[in-house]
Amino acid sequence: MAALGSVPLAGRPFSLARLRRATWNGERIDWWAYVFVLPFLLPFLVTTFGAILFGIYVSFTDWGIIGAPHWIGLKNYERAVADPWVWKTWSNTLRYGLVVTPTITVVALLMALFVNQRWWGYTFARAAFYAPNVVSVTVIGLVWVWMLDTRFGLVNQYLGRFGVPDVPWLTSPSWALYGVAIASVWWDAGFSMVVLLAGLQDIPHELRESASIDGANQLQAIWHVVIPLLRPALSLVVTLLIISTLRVFSQIYLMTNGGPAGASASVIHYVYEVGFSRYQLGYAASLSVMLFLTILVLTVVQLRAFREKTW
Amino acid sequence: MIAEWLRRVLKRQPPKALTVLVWIAGMAFAIAWAAPLVWMVSTSLKLPSQVMTRTIEWLPRTVTFNNYVHVMQKPVLRWMLNSGIVTAASTAVSLITGAMAGYALARMNFPGRNVLFFLILAVLIIPTEMTIVPLFIGVLKIGLVNNYLSLMVPGLASAFSVYLFRNFFLTLPRELEDAAAIDGANRLRMFWSVALPVARPAFIAGAILLSTTYWNLFLWPLLVTFKESMKTLPVGMAGFTPGTGVGQSTQVEGYAGAMAAMTILTIPSIIVFIILQRQFIEGATSAGIKG
Numbered sequence: 001m002a003a004l005g006s007v008p009l010a011g012r013p014f015s016l017a018r019l020r021r022a023t024w025n026g027e028r029i030d031w032w033a034y035v036f037v038l039p040f041l042l043p044f045l046v047t048t049f050g051a052i053l054f055g056i057y058v059s060f061t062d063w064g065i066i067g068a069p070h071w072i073g074l075k076n077y078e079r080a081v082a083d084p085w086v087w088k089t090w091s092n093t094l095r096y097g098l099v100v101t102p103t104i105t106v107v108a109l110l111m112a113l114f115v116n117q118r119w120w121g122y123t124f125a126r127a128a129f130y131a132p133n134v135v136s137v138t139v140i141g142l143v144w145v146w147m148l149d150t151r152f153g154l155v156n157q158y159l160g161r162f163g164v165p166d167v168p169w170l171t172s173p174s175w176a177l178y179g180v181a182i183a184s185v186w187w188d189a190g191f192s193m194v195v196l197l198a199g200l201q202d203i204p205h206e207l208r209e210s211a212s213i214d215g216a217n218q219l220q221a222i223w224h225v226v227i228p229l230l231r232p233a234l235s236l237v238v239t240l241l242i243i244s245t246l247r248v249f250s251q252i253y254l255m256t257n258g259g260p261a262g263a264s265a266s267v268i269h270y271v272y273e274v275g276f277s278r279y280q281l282g283y284a285a286s287l288s289v290m291l292f293l294t295i296l297v298l299t300v301v302q303l304r305a306f307r308e309k310t311w
Numbered sequence: 312m313i314a315e316w317l318r319r320v321l322k323r324q325p326p327k328a329l330t331v332l333v334w335i336a337g338m339a340f341a342i343a344w345a346a347p348l349v350w351m352v353s354t355s356l357k358l359p360s361q362v363m364t365r366t367i368e369w370l371p372r373t374v375t376f377n378n379y380v381h382v383m384q385k386p387v388l389r390w391m392l393n394s395g396i397v398t399a400a401s402t403a404v405s406l407i408t409g410a411m412a413g414y415a416l417a418r419m420n421f422p423g424r425n426v427l428f429f430l431i432l433a434v435l436i437i438p439t440e441m442t443i444v445p446l447f448i449g450v451l452k453i454g455l456v457n458n459y460l461s462l463m464v465p466g467l468a469s470a471f472s473v474y475l476f477r478n479f480f481l482t483l484p485r486e487l488e489d490a491a492a493i494d495g496a497n498r499l500r501m502f503w504s505v506a507l508p509v510a511r512p513a514f515i516a517g518a519i520l521l522s523t524t525y526w527n528l529f530l531w532p533l534l535v536t537f538k539e540s541m542k543t544l545p546v547g548m549a550g551f552t553p554g555t556g557v558g559q560s561t562q563v564e565g566y567a568g569a570m571a572a573m574t575i576l577t578i579p580s581i582i583v584f585i586i587l588q589r590q591f592i593e594g595a596t597s598a599g600i601k602g
Contacts (some may be wrong), residue, residue, distance in 0.1 A: 044468035
């Protein structure tokens, strides 16, 4: 061993023993790690990492369902900017997000505050609020097509009792997006509630109690003590909602299929139309790259703005 | 026991009027929130002729299971089997690979560890829609369409699972493994007989979250299954959409049949949810934190 140590480094023969003693970050390298990581890493590199790079490449081609792809540079992106449907679907998606995000945030906050009181029956309330979140989007879509049926739907029938004329929730261009939004609120509010509930449980109980002893009534205590302390959870909820509303697809596909006349078509719905009905895969890829970049920018801005350590 | 309960109730201060009002409002809201699911079941048990009426009947005048019989004429059991196979396989693969990679990230020292962790964090933010076009091309070119492997593609590499297990193993005290190391156990043994047995909570949380996600996947199975017999339950059942200008095939039975199909689709999820309510809610919290 001593003789081996005197051999100059470059001339050393490859040896298993030396590999075993190799260090990284001042600690011995654990070669087993690669065995542990590989079963995840291989499919990950293909189905996620590779797919993203491949998608960016496809967005610069005119790939259809048959034939070979041709590199066409920025043509797809130029076409997207000039495409009125792109503007329409983006405006629909943003309007949808502007309705759904604040609605869910407020509804979920009220739910969380109520459940957090742990009054009699709170487990039932929590289950009822969260249940829609565990069922398939197919159920969400079809149940709400029925609930929002213009003539026989439950919503219009109950509204009718208050003298409200039948609302064409899903069949009129001016209402369709909001009809879908109602279903989305019902589907997703439970999830946001749970995130807020976790935030509420992190607030020390004494803080609220001292506030009520000070003479502040419950509402004031909630507004001045609880809400400010809940900011990290609220910002997380809002961020997740913004991202998820930008990606809305399945409810729209099931409830209106983007109609009438594209009034409820979202960005992803248009990607679906272009890519998988017309098989213009290159163009569809460029549309999803644009959405991806938007979400990336929003996420970075959010992380910068709040600098919360969410992981 | 009842006497004990009565004594406790009587000793308690009577709730304030405002509290009672808020409680009533909250409970009414919770009941209203559950109402669409109740209405779904109620509609599914009605005669189609009693569905399209302007009178609200929560309880069907005559209970019929005919709608279910009609729904079952479609290959519903086959779709259920497909969904079950894909969900179980995807969840198992995600959990096993996630536990192994998560353990390596939490415990082992190797070049590339930080890069890998950064990639996983990045992927947690990136929307899956980004990968749908390229994955579709890939699956199509290899000729994998209409097969279980293609349905499993979203479950082959779950960054979320790795992240979940890494965080879990980081909270474990190192002493457990140090003791094993003194006994001369290698990494594989340490993982297998020390870390895995205590990782039950992570497996349960991951299994619940991932299986719900995979069971409910919609867009991807919609894209890669053209054959009726290879559809998953959510995609197959979407064919029961009654005609409201929607692009799918329509069914004669209308809403009654559609709601029967939706009830069948809801029951497995709701039963699992009711049994494992606490784990669901805790699991969702950890998922929310993922950012």
